[in-house]
Amino acid sequence: MTLSTVDADGMPDARIVLLKDVDGRGFTFYSNRESAKGLELDARPVAALTFHWKSLRRQVRVRGQVQPVSKEEADAYFASRARESRVGAWASDQSRPLDTRATLEGAVARETARFEGDEVPRPERWTGWRVTPQSVEFWRDRPFRLHDRLRFTRDGDAWSRERLWP
Known part of the structure; x- marks a missing residue:
């Protein structure tokens, strides 16, 4: 999915992340808390998600509030x-400048050696976030750009539905 956040300058910032869970509470993904996305979510806990399936001619857009998952969920x-991948989470200073690929490979080698024969615990800086949807829009491609668009908006525990012009 595409995750869009807002940076410190108020500019949108988008990247592809892996959706790991979706349930009645929202959409969950995981990453480094010290990454650009982590810092942006800490400063402004809102996000937009976009799912696009070109071959199906469908798109889903989600907007909502963001909160970290529990330590138990992140650990699990x-x-x-x-x-x-667990070793890589320890080795990476995600989103920071990297002088050479060799520096990354050296960091991975050091962390691999450090955890040799042991379990690799979750770094404190690594967590997950859940986007609780406030609005969800379903888009379906139709001939001559006369697309179908349905938006669902949350008001407390209730959802309202409206059709949008293409």
Whole structure:
């Protein structure tokens, strides 16, 4: 999914992230709290998500408030990741400038050696976030740009539905 946040200058910032869970509470993804997205979400806990399926000619847009997942949820998901991915979470200073690929490979080698024979725990800086939808828009491509658009908006626990012009 595409995750859009707002940076310190008020500019939108978008990137692709992996949706790991969706349930009645919202849409969940994981990353480094010290990454650009993590810092942006800490400063402004709102986000937009976009799912696009060109072959199906469909799109879903979500906007909402963001909150970190519990430590237990972050621990459980981190433990399910491949060992190399867990080591990589320790090695990476995500979103910061990197002088050479060799520096990254050296950091991975150091962290691999440090955890040799041991479990790789979740770094404190690594967590997940949940986007609680305030609005969800479903878009369907139709001939001659006469698309179908339905937007659902939350008001407390109730949802309202409206059709939008293409």
